[in-house]
Amino acid sequence: xxxxxxxxxxxxxxxxxxxxxxxxxxxxxxxxxxxxxxxxxxxxxxxxxxxxxxxxxxxxxxxxxxxxxxxxxxxxxxxxxxxxxxxxxxxxxxxxxxxxxxxxxxxxxxxxxxxxxxxxxxxxxxxxxxxxxxxxxxxxxxxxxxxxxxxxxxxxxxxxxxxxxxxxxxxxxxxxxxxxxxxxxxxxxxxxxxxxxxxxxxxxxxxxxxxxxxxxxxxxxxxxxxxxxxxxxxxxxxxxxxxxxxxxxxxxxxxxxxxxxxxxxxxxxxxxxxxxxxxxxxxxxxxxxxxxxxxxxxxxxxxxxxxxxxxxxxxxxxxxxxxxxxxxxxxxxxxxxxxxxxxxxxxxxxxxxx
Numbered sequence: 626x627x628x629x630x631x632x633x634x635x636x637x638x639x640x641x642x643x644x645x646x647x648x649x650x651x652x653x654x655x656x657x658x659x660x661x662x663x664x665x666x667x668x669x670x671x672x673x674x675x676x677x678x679x680x681x682x683x684x685x686x687x688x689x690x691x692x693x694x695x696x697x698x699x700x701x702x703x704x705x706x707x708x709x710x711x712x713x714x715x716x717x718x719x720x721x722x723x724x725x726x727x728x729x730x731x732x733x734x735x736x737x738x739x740x741x742x743x744x745x746x747x748x749x750x751x752x753x754x755x756x757x758x759x760x761x762x763x764x765x766x767x768x769x770x771x772x773x774x775x776x777x778x779x780x781x782x783x784x785x786x787x788x789x790x791x792x793x794x795x796x797x798x799x800x801x802x803x804x805x806x807x808x809x810x811x812x813x814x815x816x817x818x819x820x821x822x823x824x825x826x827x828x829x830x831x832x833x834x835x836x837x838x839x840x841x842x843x844x845x846x847x848x849x850x851x852x853x854x855x856x857x858x859x860x861x862x863x864x865x866x867x868x869x870x871x872x873x874x875x876x877x878x879x880x881x882x883x884x885x886x887x888x889x890x891x892x893x894x895x896x897x898x899x900x901x902x903x904x905x906x907x908x909x910x911x912x913x914x915x916x917x918x919x920x921x922x923x924x925x926x927x928x929x930x931x932x933x934x935x936x937x938x939x940x941x942x943x944x945x946x947x948x949x950x951x952x953x954x955x956x957x958x959x960x961x962x963x964x965x966x967x968x969x970x971x972x973x974x975x976x977x978x979x
Contacts, residue, residue, distance in 0.1 A: 646978060647672035650970045656940075656959035657845055660684050662870045663974065664878055664952040671870065675958070680839070687842040688832060688867040689956040690855050692934030694941040695866035696799055697900070698822055698831075698876075700741055700918025703806065704896035705821050712809050714738040718801060721809045723780055731784040739788045740802040741917055742905060746784030746791070747798045753778065754797075763846070763937065768856035775800050775859035792907040792915070796863040803862025814861055825893055826879050831868040833861065841867065844938020845959050852938035852960075864934065870954045877945045877952035880930075901930060901947060924976040926951075931975060933968050935961045942971035951978060 647661045647670060657677035662685065663670050673684040680687075706712045712721075715736050719728050731746060739745040751770075758766035779801045786793070807814045815833045823831050835841050835854045844852040857865040868876075880897055903914040903921055914921045919930035924946070931944030942955040955971035 641670065643670045643978075644672065646974070648674075650974050653966045653970045654955075654957055656957035656967070657849070658684050658687070658842055658956070658958040660689075660870045660954070660956045661971070661974065662874055662954040663978070664874045664950075666950045667878060669871075669874055677958075682840055684842075685870045686830070686840075688830065688836045688840055688869060689842045689941055689958070690844060690934075690936040690939040691866045691868060691941045692855075692864045692936040692939070693796070694932050694934030694943050695862070695864045696934075697918045697932050697943065698818065698866055699799055699803060699862045700900050700916075701896055702818055702822050703737060703741055703802065704899045704917060705892050706806065706810070708892035708895040708899070712737060712806065716809070718805045719780065721805050722776060722801075726780060728780050729783055731787060732780065732782050735784070735788045737802060737805065738904075738917075740798040740805070742915065743792050743794050743798060744789050744905070745795065745798045745801075746786040746788050746793070747779070747782060747795045747801070748785060749793070749795050750797050751775070751778035751782075764852070765856055766937075767858040767860055770858040770860070772804055772859035772861070776804050792905065796860055799863040800860040804859075806862075825890060826876060828868070828872045828876060830872040831866060831876070833865050833867075836867065842939060842956070842958050844936060846938060847960050847962050849959075855936045855939075864936070870956055873941075873943055873954040874952055877943060877954065880945055880952075881947040881950070922976070926976075926979070929975050931972065933971075940965075940967050942968055944971070944975040946975065951975070953978075 643663060651659050651661050651672050651674050656675055658675040661672045671685050707714055718735050718737060718740060719733050735745045754770055757769050803814045807817060810817055841854060880901060900917045903916055905915050907913055907915050919932055921928050921930050927946050927948035929944055929946050934941045938960045940957045940961055945952040953971060953975045957967050
């Protein structure tokens with residue numbers, strides 16, 4: 626099924642080139658529920674499908690687990706707090722979390738920028754996470770690892786590399802960032818994110834916990850078995866968000882992915898610009914750049930910025946091209962696997978669409 630929504634509303638027929646492009650990409654994705662959505666200059670085309678029968682709530686209005694695609698929201702929050710003068714990128718996390726507490730010298734050097742850009746030297750997850758997670762790896766690996774345990778693990782950590790010298794993707798680090806910002810502002814993470822990012826951008830369908838009954842997409846294992854909603858425990862900032870594809874388009878449009886207007890709040894406008902600015906090079910031969918929170922690759926139509934995420938039974942992809950006003954959102958309700966085509970299909974929409 627192909628639906629069209631727009632802000633402003635413009636008519637795009639179901640047999641438009643964009644709709645056909647989305648439908649072709651969706652055929653490559655095997656999942657009970659699939660949504661591929663695209664915005665061009667604020668005009669939206671949404672394709673929904675999948676192997677399951679549609680439910681009472683339209684697929685594009687269900688809340689999907691974003692997993693690591695939550696991280697751009699954390700990045701925008703940090704950038705806005707910096708623009709407001711409430712914190713600095715170079716503030717040291719340990720000083721904000723536990724002033725005066727003795728920590729390893731390398732931990733003392735870790736800044737908010739290091740945590741967000743995966744250059745802190747911290748591992749992907751704390752070492753003591755795995756013994757408690759492995760027995761529940763396919764059902765609830767994070768739920769028994771609360772916020773205070775994440776903070777304690779950080780304060781006693783021994784970074785693998787000197788902060789700022791190497792890029793290593795870390796859910797641990799971004800989770801610590803969330804707890805640090807909450808401590809620095811005296812505001813719980815959920816409240817802080819809502820006040821600084823979700824409410825100003827009008828993201829009413831973006832949540833940090835399951836929504837009302839019947840409004841959440843159900844994730845599935847590879848064999849089709851349904852899974853309960855994910856509990857991220859103390860790793861909220863790294864992967865707890867749930868959102869609808871329509872809200873996610875709004876989020877991307879605000880970054881320059883096609884919205885006709887722009888936020889009027891100066892701090893938010895500054896933050897939206899800041900998170901799209903390249904800050905480091907990474908990957909094989911440093912061929913790819915990274916902003917504060919987005920991966921950035923070249924394409925025939927200009928730079929593309931994107932982030933993917935996966936939970937136990939769902940996947941999400943967010944991407945946009947600032948120079949051409951194109952934004953792409955993709956969601957699917959099946960666990961990722963080695964031969965999965967989801968990210969490739971979504972990335973192709975972003976990089977190959979004229």
